């Protein structure tokens with residue numbers, strides 16, 4: 001039923017608990033495994049009345065959604081690949097509650113390394129591994145399911161093997177052409193899977209490795225070219241991925257002028273600027289990719 005009041009009606013909506021922090025310790029052997037995740041659960045459904053008249057009879061509380069995340073981590077014996085956990089949560093919410101039609105489950109995963117001691121890798125002591133985060137957003141509407149995965153904060157730099165020249169010059173151009181510069185960026189990538197039955201851990205490790213390899217091995221004439229090489233490498237190796245989107249800041253490193261001190265600077269001393277930065281974004285996709293449907297619905301976006 002649609003509730004209208006003076007030509008006003010409720011549009012798209014979803015609700016849930018944001019950023020449920022969950023650490024799962026697998027402790028069936030003395031060598032513990034930890035999984036550290038941040039889950040945002042959101043549901044869509046029969047939600048007109050809660051908005052229009054405050055009738056909560058079909059509003060599964062956000063508190064219950066939060067508790068479900070913790071309880072399922074126990075009942076299912078851990079989290080596993082974040083994509084599988086998100087899919088199982090989405091299916092649970094939609095299948096178990098007739099007033100819930102759709103779900104969006106977003107998960108970030110923070111990775112930990114075992115601390116290396118003089119006696120070897122420690123059984124139950126870990127150190128946080130950088131700022132990089134693995135991400136997934138699962139959207140489910142009725143029987144349709146979409147998985148978008150990725151990473152954020154993969155910081156990379158190459159100290160040579162990058163040029164930038166041949167661009168148009170206007171009266172406002174001051175940038176000198178260069179045949180040798182530092183190329184540095186924090187890669188955010190998101191890719192859309194075709195289907196939901198994959199070894200997501202394996203795909204993730206391979207996509208990450210292919211991006212690093214392409215960044216390192218591409219002799220870059222522009223960050224845009226490096227981005228495209230990364231995307232191409234991923235799509236060539238992964239038929240289960242339909243498209244990959246990147247957002248990559250060009251983190252400028254400016255050569256410092258040391259001539260006032262009677263010093264030359266043969267590409268050794270740089271000022272690492274934090275802003276402004278170039279913002280390079282693009283999608284690399286297959287010609288014959290199946291329709292995206294609602295895969296990107298409410299995925300924090302770029303391009």
Ligand SMILES: O=c1[nH]c(=O)c2[nH]c(=O)[nH]c2[nH]1
Nearest residue numbers: 164175221222223224250278
């Ligand atoms: O790789 C680059 N791409 C650009 O579009 C650009 N623009 C700019 O000023 N420097 C660079 N570098």
